[in-house]
Amino acid sequence: MNPKHIVIIGAGPAGLMAADILSAAGVRVDIYEANRSVGRKFLIAGKGGMNITHSEPAQDFIGNYDKPDWLKPMVDQFDANKIIVWMKNLGIDSFIGTSGRVFPTDMKAAPLLRKWLSTLKLQGVKVHCGHTWSGFSDTGKLRFTTKNEELHVACDGTLLALGGASYPHLGSNGQWVSLLADKGIEISPLLPSNCGFNVSWSSHMAHYFGQPLKNIHAWVSGGGRKEGEILLSSYGIEGGLAYTHSRALREELIKTGNAMLYVDLMPHISQNHLISRLTPSGKQTLSNTWRKAGLDHIKGSLIRESLSKEKWNDASSVATYVKNYPLKITGMQPIEGAISSAGGVKRDALDRNLMLHALPNVFCAGEMLDWDAPTGGYLLTGCFASGVYAARGILQMLNFRSL
């Protein structure tokens, strides 16, 4: 009997993970990928040190997703420990960084991807690069366009793992949205997540563009404080701590057009202690007083930027701004430069195995689903885990159909 044949479209971490599970179970798998090579965003994720997952306890881990109850059954099946074991089986050791984040020992994605692709090849997976999915033919086959031709492919089931719309030059450009929307599938608009935000800096701040604000805490109104670093840029702010709050800031910007990020510039000193340090003694200049109190140039300039000049000598006002600095956010950077996208195929459009109600035997996984998470390994974990979960859903479907 011929093995069942599944087509996976999109060779990112979600699609490759599904291919792994399905081919290991004896299913014939063909992956179609628009790019000329696979896993390009995965490789970029490895450029600055690939943070593949996070070692915190499961209940904390899942709380990082905007829809934890949807993601939980997926992440339970392929959690941080399973990711570490999976890497180990591919010959890639990992380590846990001081923040609890998990990285491959060499911090890179390329060696892991190379070994993964060899395993997939051994399991019989065929990869067809340079094939762009462009919808369905009149007879319900998958339509692909290549440089020279249009191809119609029949199969027993399909997994769409087409990614979001950030870094579109790497392949995931969100063009699938109209193809699925035309079939009546509900999709939340793809929006920037883990992205930079706009701040209307005065010209005085230009000197500090490209410099980090280190060891600070930041929060949004009604949200928890997070520790980290923000990078100042000509348009505003970027970096881990801005990304952590990107969901809340984005939602506030959409609602009101503005948002506020509160920053504790010196979280390791109490306000009272700071007031006493900021109270000038003798003939000390203001700059000296501030410097001795621990306000470096960049933090001092931020205070000058927002606090009116007549209050600069008032220790109490300065301390209040240092401990509770209101950074007014005026907009978001475009999705093209974001680390990830929020939005995607809505949960209600899918059954519990991630199959589309409107298109039987067509499943979805990865960043194209309507979930959002901060950086910290949660994005890749969500993509791997939904790939595993959809693949198991496909196996269930195939068994059911072969009964």
Ligand SMILES: Cc1cc2nc3c(=O)[nH]c(=O)nc-3n(C[C@H](O)[C@H](O)[C@H](O)COP(=O)(O)OP(=O)(O)OC[C@H]3O[C@@H](n4cnc5c(N)ncnc54)[C@H](O)[C@@H]3O)c2cc1C
């Ligand atoms: C700079 C950067 C750094 C990152 N760092 C991290 C990190 O350290 N940790 C972390 O957890 N996450 C990180 N991420 C996010 C992570 O890389 C993504 O969330 C993840 O790659 C998404 O996986 P995916 O399989 O859903 O989609 P993708 O990786 O986007 O793959 C989708 C694939 O589908 C293909 N495709 C799209 N449309 C079509 C079509 N019509 N026909 C055929 N093929 C198509 C695309 O070419 C692409 O190869 C980073 C992202 C960026 C941009």
